[in-house]
Every structure is written in structure tokens, then in C-alpha cells.
Amino acid sequence: MNAPLTQEPTETLARYNFAYLDEQTKRMIRRAILKGIAIPGYQVPFASREMPMPYGWGTGGVQVTASIIGPDDVLKVIDQGADDTTNAVSIRAFFAKTASVETTTVTTDASIIQTRHRIPETPLQEGQILVYQVPIPEPLRFLEPRETETRKMHALEEYGLMHVKLYEDIARNGHIATTYAYPVKVEGRYVMDPSPTPKFDNPKMHRSAALQLFGAGREKRIYAIPPHTDVVSLDFEDHPFEIQHFEQPCALCGAEQVYLDEVVLDDRGGRMFVCSDTDHCETRRAGGHRGTMLGDPFLAEEKEVS
Amino acid sequence: MNSLLIASEVHKTFIMHMRGGVELPVVANVSFALKAGECSVLGGPSGVGKSSILKMLYGNYGCDGGQLLVLHHGKHVDIAAAGPRKVLEIRRDTIGYVSQFLRAVPRVSALDVAAEPLLARGVAREEAHERARVLFTRLNLPERLWSLPPATFSGGEQQRVNIARGFITDHPVLLLDEPTASLDAANRQVVIDLIAGKKAQGVALLGIFHDHDVRHAVADQIIDVSAFAAGRSAA
Amino acid sequence: MQSAQEQDSARMQTSGVAEHPLLAVEGITRVYGERIGCADVSFELFAGEVLAIVGESGSGKTTLLNCISSRLSPTCGRVSYRMRDGQTADIYKMAEAERRHLMRTDWGFVHQNPIDGLRMTVSAGANVGERLMAIGDRHYGNIRNSAIEWLERVEIAADRVDDQPRAFSGGMRQRLQIARNLVTEPRLVFMDEPTGGLDVSVQARLLDLLRGLVSDLGLAVVVVTHDLAVARLLSDRMIVMKDGRVIEAGLTDRVLDDPRAPYTQLLVSSILQV
Secondary structure, eight states: OOOOSSOOOOTTSOOOBTTBSOHHHHHHHHHHHHHHHHSTTOOEEOOOOOOSSOTTSSHHHHHHHHHHOOTTOEEEEEETTBSSSHHHHHHHHHHHHHHOOEEOSOGGGOSEEEEESOOOSSOOOTTOEEEEEOSOOOTTTTTOOOHHHHHHHHHTTOOHHHHHHHHHHHHHHSSOOOOBSOOEEETTTEEEOOOSOBGGGHHHHTTOSSEEEEEETTTTEEEEEOTTOOEEEOOBTTBOOOOOOOSSOOTTTOOOSSOEEEEEOSTTSOEEEEESOHHHHHHHHHTTOOOGGGTOHHHHHHHHHO | OOEEEEEEEEEEEEEEGGGTTEEEEEEEEEEEEEETTOEEEEESSTTSSHHHHHHHHTTSSOOSEEEEEEEETTEEEEGGGOOHHHHHHHHHHTEEEEOSSOOOOTTOOHHHHHHHHHHHTTOOHHHHHHHHHHHHHHTTOOGGGTTSOGGGSOHHHHHHHHHHHHHSSOOSEEEEESTTTTOOHHHHHHHHHHHHHHHHTTOEEEEEOOOHHHHHHHOSEEEEGGGGBOSOOOO | OOOHHHHHHHHHHHHHHOOOOSEEEEEEEEEETTEEEEEEEEEEEOTTOEEEEEEOTTSSHHHHHHHHTTSSOOSEEEEEEEOTTSOEEETTTSOHHHHHHHHHHTEEEEOSSGGGGSOTTSOHHHHHHHHHHHTTOOOHHHHHHHHHHHHHHTTOOGGGTTSOGGGSOHHHHHHHHHHHHHTTOOSEEEEESTTTTOOHHHHHHHHHHHHHHHHHHTOEEEEEESOHHHHHHHOSEEEEEETTEEEEEEEHHHHHHSOOSHHHHHHHHTOOOO
């Protein structure tokens, strides 16, 4: 039988399984996730698969999302708080293509939010899942390079070394200088690395109504924080944990008590501070809030007086 | 009875494995008693085993047979059969020793060396040092040496540190190995006086003195060690 | 902190009354196939005693040290330790968590090479404070003050507290290792050639420091050394080993001044006079 010279895309061409991973892999990852939820903060090893992006580009987060996503889910992807950076756009497109799910940039509309290094400003609700991309899951790694030792330390709850790191910070800098990937203690038992989120976001992890999942593809670990779980940042009695404070509100929407990014405006030192969480900023502006950069004179005057 | 220490049929032989196992008998059938308040002197020619007897009494040498009974904490204990901890206890509380040569430890001052036996018994450091100073003064040890480590002292100065260390406690038995060998006449007299003082306190002393005058001044009994010579020809 | 006198009195009372050993080693044997690491070694160690294990290379002394300090499982034999609450425990029957806790609080281990016993990339203060943080201390100021106190006790100037051991000399590193071990006031310290590789004057200083600390703190110590002078200076009792077996044991000055066994006589006669 003669094959036609051109081929129309037909049902016989290979297609991606739903959300790219095969079903057995998803089962394996779900088992790891369940174990992680059962032991909050404990790093569960899993057989990380080859993904169509290299290590270091969010393969862990993508595998977790791929294992839990269903056709009715609504997916939001952010990278450093923004929906419109290259990586966020690519990953969103990846799931749109392989799972045909609805995607959104609005935090409150999403059922699954995959994030790189930030937690959305809007408090998450029950039923939402936050999937973190994690580079190095082991909080003790830079102090104790041996995996055999760190596993024992977690197993035996030997966390003195973690406080050594914080001690060193205070000795060198006068204060705990760790500003991101700030170690936390989960449900009073496991010390965990929250991924390179700014310490500003640590309090949001505490007793969140959402399920928080963490995936490290290169290091092949999954861990989890079930909803309403205690997450406490490590500190010393005489050097208690403090989040970063920003002197100014967002220049675009005037939001206070949010994490701000610095944007350089010109080469004369001009700069502005804007919300890192782009959705939060847009939502506020849509609601009429204006920051100094958008020319709200009333707001500018107020700030000058105070 | 007021015999604080009794030696009974003690004998010792060195076996020199480095010289093909040749046996060197030291003493045999050593028997004597030391009474409270008396100074006994071990007499005999050089090499007859006097020092060895003192060292066996202190547990520094082992002995091959016989008994060395000392009244310790109200009971008679055989030093020859005692385990290391017991010997240390006896040295701490009952038997003191003035050795012939001072084993100098770097960085430890003469005062600390002399005070150590008191510190081992729980005496406060200041009081122990004060008693050491008193003895040093009596022994005419120059004050500028007191806080220095004795390693660089002359023989006589080291010996006086040794003497202070041996006399500083209230041990009921005191062993003296040539305590006056490097001393001048004035300090020899000090030692004689110190010995008299101990006798008055009821201490039993056993010593080796080569100096006739000193021996004459202190001895209440002479124990002739050549009587215990283990049947060997003179070296 | 008790005065030295109070500690001494307490020690005198306990050594007279409590005749239970702190560490009891029974029949410790470790073999490697046909080779004997150490064979049938037994001894007791009481509070405040210093025991030297002496031998040349290959004598089995380090194997023995590792077996009794729980770093190496013996082929047979038992090691029992009297815990702070008075109960005696077989250290190889303990749960690992308990054993690790013991090693961090009541025991110390001083390695021959201080690098093996220190964290070279954290400050001296953090090195000393680590054990305190491991047992739950959470006050930075107090931890730092304790660290400074201990550094001064081992004759390291307080202004070095934030320096890393990488910048320290060998003798200083060794003293830092000692401070790190002693900060939790252990009752038993194991030492593996603590003065090995140090210059003579540095050795003398370290030995004097050790003598003082042992005496002030009433430590029980097992020190492995090939240097008879170190044994004479530090220890009350001594064990001589050769080819994995105990050749002679007893009071240190007795073994050194009146050696009985042929090998001991050989060892003692081999010391160079200076």
C-alpha cells in the first residue's frame, strides 16, 4: 500500500499523555506526595523523570504539578511573583498544551499555583494547592555535605548545626543575615528549607489553608506541608525572627506590607519599587488604587507629610 | 600497737630481659617495723637495695613476695598486693615520699609542685600555697624562684622543692630518699629540724642518709639492708 | 561553678565510697578476618582517673580506643558506662539516638588531627557553642559568652572567637578541639595522640593544660599515645599493648620504673635521654 507523500495530523500520531507524564509515574509521585503530607517537612526521595526542560528550570515543580493536575483544574504559574516572565510563560504553555487545562493569572481563580521563589500576597484558600520549585531541598547541605549524616540528623532530630549557621550569621553580621531560604521547623519536628523564597514570605506558610507541595527535580525529593500546619522560623531568644520591612509602598498601586521588587528606571540612579506579585498589583490598580508613579498627587502628598 | 608499717619477708629480683633474661636479685627476707614518732634509717653500702626498698614501700617498684602492711584509714593494707587505685589512695592519704631527684614538669611553678599533695587532698589552693611558702622560707629557697618552674634550678634548689612537697602534708608515714644529698650545712640542719618536728607529730619516718651527721641526729633505729642482701656477690 | 576544693572533696568522697567504675571494658576483641585488631582487653576506669594506652604502631591501641568509644563495633566483648543517673548501660545495646546524645554531652573525643574534630569553616565560637546548641540552648548572647569563657580556659584569646580555625596554628586548633569537647562538661574524654605532630614547646603547653583541666574538672580520661613521656605526665594508670594484646598494666610510674614484661622493658629502654 502506498503511503501518501504528506501526512495530516491524525489520531495515529503519538500524542502526549495527559500532563506529559505516564500514569505509572504519576502514581509513584502521588505516593511520594502522600508520604510527604503524612510526615510534614520530611524529604521523600522519588524517582525524578527526564523532563523537556533541563535541571534547574523547575523540573521538580513541574512533575508535582503534572501528577496532581486534572482537567477541571485552573493553573497559575509565577516566577519571582510575576506571571509574565519567560519561565512562567513557558511552563504555563507546557501545561496548556499537554493537559489542555484552563490557565489564569488571577490568584483567587487558580486551583493550582506553581511558583518559583515567591508566595502570592493574596492569602490562599482551602482547596488551593501551592507547588514550589526547589533547587536544594536539604537545609543542612552547606554545613554538612554528607547525605548520610544529614539523613541521620533529621531522623534523630539533631538540629544543633542549623543554629550554628544562624549563630555564624550573627557573629559575622550582627544579625541573622539569611534573607531567603530561611529554615523553618514544621509541626515542631522537621527542619525544612522553604525554597529560595524571601524570609518575608515565611509567615505565610504558617497555618496556611492551602496545601503546600515542594518538588526538587535534580535532587529527587518531594516534601509537603498539609493545610493548617505550624511552620516556625528558626531564631534565637535574643535575636528573634523578623521579616523585611520596606520603607515605601508600591509605586504603582500603593500597596503596603507587600514584597517589593526594585526596578531601575534610567542610568542616573532613578528607580522605583513595585509589587513583586504582579497579579496583586494589577488587581489593586483595577480596583482604583494608585501609587506615586501613576501620579496620584493625594497619595504623594500624604507620604511627604508622614 | 603503734607500728604504722610492717615489712615481712619481702623479696625482689630484677629480670633483665634486655640482657638475655639475667636475674638480678635485689633483696630477700626483708622484715622490719616502723613505729609512730620514730625515724628509722636504712643503712648499708651503695647498691645494696636501700632505694629499692623505699620504692617498694611507695608502690613504685613491684615486689615478688612477702607483705608490706601499712595502717591506712584504720586498717592494715598490703601495699605489695594492692591494686593501682588503692596504692594511689595510700599515697594520697598515708605514705609521703621525698624522692632523690625531682621530675620537673614544664610550666608548673615550684609553689605548685610543692602544693600538689595538699591539693590532691582537697585543700584550697590559697592555703596550700601558703603552707608551701612557709616551708620554702624555712628551707631558705629564694623567693624569686617560687613562681618559676624548677627545671632550671640547681640540684640543691630542686631538692628543697622536693623536701617541701614531701613534708607539706600530714601523712603518718614519710619515706625520705637522700633528702640532704645536695644541701649545705645550714639547710641540712633545717631538714633535721623538720624531721624532728614530724617525729613530734607521731609520724613514722624511714630514710636513706649518706651524711653521717644527719643520720646520727635523726635515727632512732638503723636497719642494715646488707642483712637482706639476696646472696649475690658485690657488684 | 564549684570551687576546686569543693570538687576535690566531692571527688574524694566519691572515690572512697562509690566503688562503681565509670567505664567497664570486658573482653573487647576486634578481628579483621585473620588479623587481630585487639584481643580480649578488659579494664575498669573510675571517675577522675587517667588511663594511658601505650603501644607502638600496629599495637591495636587505636582500635581499642575506637571500640570503647563506640566508634567501632567490637567483634565480641562489652563496654558498660555508668550514666549520670547512676544506671549502667551497655553502650552497644543503646538506641543510636541515645548513644549520639551521650557522645555529645557526657563524652568527649579529641582526635589526633584537630581537623577531624572541628568544623573548619565556622568560627571558633560556633565550634565551641555547637554542642550547647545541640542540646537546646537558644540564647545567642549566653552561648557566645560560654564559648569565650572556654576559649580563655584553653588559652585562646577572646578576640579570636569569630575567627575560623583555618587561621589557627596546630596547637591552637588542638586547644580549640579540647574546648569544643569540654563545653558540656563531659565526665569521660577519649584522646587519640593529643600531642601528636605538635612542636615540643607546644606539646608541653598542651600537656600542662590537659593536666590542669583533668584535675580541675575531675575528668576521667583514656589517652592513647606512643609517647611514654606523655603517659607519665598525664596518667595514673597505664596499659601496654603489642600486637593487639595487653602486655602489662598497672600504675604508670610502676610500669615505667619497674617494667616486668620483656616488651615493656624494651619500650622503656628505648627512650632517648635528652
